[in-house]
Amino acid sequence: MSLQPSYYSNEPPAKDEVLDPRPDLTRSNTSAAQLSLQRYFEQNLPGAPPKDGMKPDDPAMAVPPKGKPRLLLMGQRRSGKSSISSVVFHKLPPSETLFLESTARIQKDSMASFMDFQVWDFPGQIDIFENPGFDLEAIFGEIGALIWVIDAQDDYLEAVARLNTTILSLQRSYPNINIEVFIHKVDGLSDDFKLDIQRDITIRIQDELSDHGCENAPVTFHLTSIYNHSIFEAFSKVIQKLIPRLGTLESMLTNLCRTCRLEKAYLFDVLSKIYIATDSSPADMASYEICSDYIDVIIDITEVYGTWHRSEEGRKKLEGGPWDAKLEDQVGCSTAESCLVLHDSKKPIMLREVDRYLALVAIMKEDSYDKMPLVNMNVEAVVEGLTEFFNITKRNR
Numbered sequence: 001m002s003l004q005p006s007y008y009s010n011e012p013p014a015k016d017e018v019l020d021p022r023p024d025l026t027r028s029n030t031s032a033a034q035l036s037l038q039r040y041f042e043q044n045l046p047g048a049p050p051k052d053g054m055k056p057d058d059p060a061m062a063v064p065p066k067g068k069p070r071l072l073l074m075g076q077r078r079s080g081k082s083s084i085s086s087v088v089f090h091k092l093p094p095s096e097t098l099f100l101e102s103t104a105r106i107q108k109d110s111m112a113s114f115m116d117f118q119v120w121d122f123p124g125q126i127d128i129f130e131n132p133g134f135d136l137e138a139i140f141g142e143i144g145a146l147i148w149v150i151d152a153q154d155d156y157l158e159a160v161a162r163l164n165t166t167i168l169s170l171q172r173s174y175p176n177i178n179i180e181v182f183i184h185k186v187d188g189l190s191d192d193f194k195l196d197i198q199r200d201i202t203i204r205i206q207d208e209l210s211d212h213g214c215e216n217a218p219v220t221f222h223l224t225s226i227y228n229h230s231i232f233e234a235f236s237k238v239i240q241k242l243i244p245r246l247g248t249l250e251s252m253l254t255n256l257c258r259t260c261r262l263e264k265a266y267l268f269d270v271l272s273k274i275y276i277a278t279d280s281s282p283a284d285m286a287s288y289e290i291c292s293d294y295i296d297v298i299i300d301i302t303e304v305y306g307t308w309h310r311s312e313e314g315r316k317k318l319e320g321g322p323w324d325a326k327l328e329d330q331v332g333c334s335t336a337e338s339c340l341v342l343h344d345s346k347k348p349i350m351l352r353e354v355d356r357y358l359a360l361v362a363i364m365k366e367d368s369y370d371k372m373p374l375v376n377m378n379v380e381a382v383v384e385g386l387t388e389f390f391n392i393t394k395r396n397r
């Protein structure tokens, strides 16, 4: 689906109103930008000597291991692991998770996405550290993150105790694994109660870890439920930690927001609706929800109308006089783009497909509709920059 650009401007925009599409902090010339990113990846190839001043545990410098990063879903039985994986990655409606059967064997899912990754769903009854049959190196060797799911509506003491044992075992051999604790099923709990539970679980884990002398384990807590967007928000945070040079993506979006007076911009993985980057203004659930629902609307329309095949005759007509130009040169872009004004807040919201996996979605400020030609131009520049960014990072993976 593609739309004709509907806004044209006769006045050239001011210099500081137009973004440079090049994806780097060094803007002096393109090759320098590309080189610095490329050099960075070459330096981080396995076997490459560590570079001075580049701390391997600096999250901004973190490079996921070669191969597909892996997300492991672990936790007690019935805590909600398979439900999470089905809702986020397979679009299962949350109410249908009631009928999911207990997982008997490790379920391995490969996700074709902007970054190919795997999700492994572990059966709740298995303790891999107790069971000598498991090859720990095969499980944790190439891991991106370990997601530990705790059922907040149940007695969680045993789950916390098992998590503590797991963290302590991992700290010995794999100290850099990100451990993401999903305090799950918080729907139906009051805000105060949710925070109380989070505080209690955090203290129990931190106390146990510091008793064993490991204060700095990379453990992060998220309050989640499959019945609202919190589970997508949590996954977004988990995935973002696996993206090399996330800061570069964020600064591209921050520049776009500043130049075009956008309120919030998200770069979404369209299939999972995880956002992989956003600008530096504080993220709020409401704007994320609107943007994520907008993707659904566009996908639905695209599914109904499909790819638009024009007849040879129709194409000739469109390419003939008075335009006398190829159709590709007449349309704004060949991928999906859309913009509409939200009725209540009178704010425009826009979507621009970046490639088959990613879309840029932004909410604008109330009066920014007048500047649409400028916004379109800058969005084009950012899309170009994002494409270049992913070309470089993918080539080096």
Ligand SMILES: Nc1nc2c(ncn2[C@@H]2O[C@H](COP(=O)(O)OP(=O)(O)OP(=O)(O)O)[C@@H](O)[C@H]2O)c(=O)[nH]1
Residues within 6 Å of the ligand: 076, 077, 078, 079, 080, 081, 082, 083, 084, 096, 097, 098, 099, 100, 101, 102, 103, 104, 122, 123, 124, 125, 184, 185, 186, 187, 224, 225, 226, 227
């Ligand atoms: N209220 C609520 N229920 C949930 C949520 N997530 C999952 N559930 C329910 O929890 C139950 C167990 O979910 P599963 O996904 O099968 O749990 P599991 O951790 O995969 O269980 P095992 O396969 O036995 O290890 C199901 O009835 C789900 O509907 C949630 O966010 N809120």
